[in-house]
Amino acid sequence: MDAEFWHQRWQTSRIGFHRSRVNQQLQQYWQELAVPDQAEVLVPLCGKSLDMHWLAEQGHRIAGFELSPLAVRDFFADAGFIPQQHRLEHYLCWQAVDFNLFQGDFFQAESLNKRYEAAYDRAALIALPEPVRSLYARLMARLLHPGGHMLLVTVEFAPAQSDTPPFSVSEAEVRRLFEPCFEVTLLGCIEEGMSNPRVASGERTFFNELCFKLVRRQ
Template identity: 40%
Template sequence: MTIWHQRWSNQQIGFHRSVVNDLLEKHWPTLNAQQGGNVLVPLCGKSVDMHWLAQRGHDVIGVELVMQAVEAFFEEAGSPPTIESVDQFKRLNSGPNTIICGDFFSLPASLATCTSWYDRAALVALPSSVRAAYVEQIRTLCQPGSVGLMITFSYPQEQMQGPPFSLPNEEVEQLFSSGFDIELLEQLELEDEKDRGLSNVSSSVYKLTRR
């Protein structure tokens, strides 16, 4: 059982938000993502942001390791999904929302090719040792010209044991510069997060365009 299975089993899901992310609402329209195209949401949990994206005319493809989270997404939406097995994955679908349950890093492009993608808390959930593999998988699943919206957090890593882990802007540049055009849309200080005992916390919003 992974740490994420344990967290969902114990309902230690402080990373989940019951309302749509305000930075998604603010910045997604500026991406001019292909209408009707597939939006990839890696490590999606039961995020209500997927409903928001679907309501804007996109077909949403979430990817999540923990089946409990996937089932909760459809149950809380009141939308019983169809379920099919594809190799080692389970694919659940209801209307414009599809979630593939399984290992994101093993997902073939045949199951999740996309024209845009959204990352609110995926890359920051991963330790630095696997971040390059995450970026390579995004590159594999996204067609050239695909646009992504990514929201990150940065704080003194020695002050808190992640996840979420700190992802400074310099590391974003290192990870994405070889395959993506990078545009920093907004950076803001998160005063509320200092309650965790952190001296400073910032959040950055990026537009990432696949070359």
């Protein structure tokens, strides 16, 4: 899952992780986080997600981090925005309206010397191989203010073996990764069942989407 892997996925349009509509559990549970209006929401590995537009419609500013310049370009082009660009530390920053998208390696985010009140992750954790997930969880803890909230969406499926994303990340693993620094609450679970093509084909026995509220410990 090195940088070249993701650049190739975007260059060849193999972006099955991109969704053409806003995530259902984001819409259902975001208000439970009670994130203040105008709070800046951190969105790691954001791609060109439509979820960022929905969050902006709730009154939030968006700080997205994305490796692929194609994804960032498409996000603004699809919205009809003409972004300004400038260099900032390890990133090329694209800015328009309420969106600041930082093109570069998310794991360099601390170089910006900034912490956030809230975060949203639908496709970041499940895109990371197991050895990297603990690094990601610790980084998220450092990037959020004490008391900051995060809405985390993962998928869990069986058999869990997979060579490429998305990876299965269970409730037990979420708690193992995040509970040292966060209070973790399972908010919801969508059991896709036969509506999921991998279940329908017999490749998976089940495929669930889990949604968690994480609160950064003081």
